[in-house]
Amino acid sequence: MAPMAQFLPYSAARKLVRDHEVDPRYQKRARSWLIFSAMTEPLRWYEKLRWGRRVRATRFEEEPLFLLGFGRSGTTHLHNLMWQDSRFGGVTNYQASMHSVALMGRNWLPKLLAGQMPKTRPMDNVAVALDGPQEEEMAMMNATHHAPLHVTSFPREAPGFYDRYVTDLGRDAEATEGWKRAYLEVLQKATLLSEGKRLVLKTPPNTGRVGALLEMFPEARFVNIVRNPYPVYQSMRNMYRKTLPGAVLQEIDWDAIDAWILHAYQVQMRKYLEQRELIPEGHLIEIRYEDLEAHPMEILEQIYTTLELGDFDGQKDRLSTYLSSLGGYEKNSFEFPPDIIETVNENWGFAFDAFGYDREEVAASGS
Numbered sequence: 001m002a003p004m005a006q007f008l009p010y011s012a013a014r015k016l017v018r019d020h021e022v023d024p025r026y027q028k029r030a031r032s033w034l035i036f037s038a039m040t041e042p043l044r045w046y047e048k049l050r051w052g053r054r055v056r057a058t059r060f061e062e063e064p065l066f067l068l069g070f071g072r073s074g075t076t077h078l079h080n081l082m083w084q085d086s087r088f089g090g091v092t093n094y095q096a097s098m099h100s101v102a103l104m105g106r107n108w109l110p111k112l113l114a115g116q117m118p119k120t121r122p123m124d125n126v127a128v129a130l131d132g133p134q135e136e137e138m139a140m141m142n143a144t145h146h147a148p149l150h151v152t153s154f155p156r157e158a159p160g161f162y163d164r165y166v167t168d169l170g171r172d173a174e175a176t177e178g179w180k181r182a183y184l185e186v187l188q189k190a191t192l193l194s195e196g197k198r199l200v201l202k203t204p205p206n207t208g209r210v211g212a213l214l215e216m217f218p219e220a221r222f223v224n225i226v227r228n229p230y231p232v233y234q235s236m237r238n239m240y241r242k243t244l245p246g247a248v249l250q251e252i253d254w255d256a257i258d259a260w261i262l263h264a265y266q267v268q269m270r271k272y273l274e275q276r277e278l279i280p281e282g283h284l285i286e287i288r289y290e291d292l293e294a295h296p297m298e299i300l301e302q303i304y305t306t307l308e309l310g311d312f313d314g315q316k317d318r319l320s321t322y323l324s325s326l327g328g329y330e331k332n333s334f335e336f337p338p339d340i341i342e343t344v345n346e347n348w349g350f351a352f353d354a355f356g357y358d359r360e361e362v363a364a365s366g367s
Helices: 010-019 024-039 041-057 075-082 093-101 109-116 136-141 148-152 160-164 173-193 204-208 210-216 229-243 254-278 289-294 296-307 313-325 338-355
Strands: 065-068 198-202 221-226 284-288
Touching: 010 024, 024 041, 041 093, 041 173, 065 075, 065 204, 075 198, 075 221, 075 289, 075 296, 075 313, 093 136, 093 173, 136 148, 136 173, 148 160, 160 254, 173 198, 173 210, 204 210, 204 254, 210 254, 221 289, 221 296, 229 254, 229 338, 254 338, 284 289, 284 296, 289 296, 296 313
Parallel strands: 065 198, 065 221, 221 284
Antiparallel strands: none
């Protein structure tokens, strides 16, 4: 397997390999990545020459709806539900995978890729489709070296590299400008591919970027979804263990990855709690995953009403059909041994009070 950023421009891929050490075991993987990037560079040049001016001129008729929430908190489920409304557009799996050539290939690449797309995600068995929704962070990996998820190739660079483009965004002028320029391009291409529809965007790192997003889109709407911290931690650990080995260019220290998960939640959720007051009244709604799962139609109607997203009644039939289609889906099941409970309590204790969850206690052992 290879790094996730297969269509990253050659200069950006070269910079990442030059600036971050590639371990001997993965030298062949890195060379294959660079060779493929160099071979496909003419396609990216053509895309820029053919579509660059139109992309830069693209404007947003309505500012985006951002779905916030730390990873594994139900953001994908919420995204898939919102995607049932045909009035919304967004970044698709196709664009995320092929961002740098997505416009030139939109009439033929999907047919070529259709048979190569996995049917489900490896970490949770959620169904995926080429024209289904994807987080824009995946497209950013194929757009620029200024993308935090490049730590999936260089895990030793976390948390520093990751935080630079999330909770520390704004401190480094060059990094911030590079991220903003690429992010705007991703959203402009998504708008073109969505034929001008309002974008519904889901990417967990945005939970720590509320201030930066408001600078770019002052009238944007936000939904923040939270989940009980115990399954969030276990699910994140499971996700990285299933996805990282096929993408890395550095040896994985799983203890360091677990420490990064703890750190990322702390800084992102605290940053969100600090910055949510910046969001104008009526532009934010906060929900819990457990409530969405138990009462999806009621929670969705609250979202539409609070954020003034338009008619909800007209979406009920399509949503009901989609929800019925999930009947056979089985979620991952996790246990929470004492060491996990203690770890979460010690590091994420603030979240129980902030989001209204009950803290579990480890039973004292007998003498």
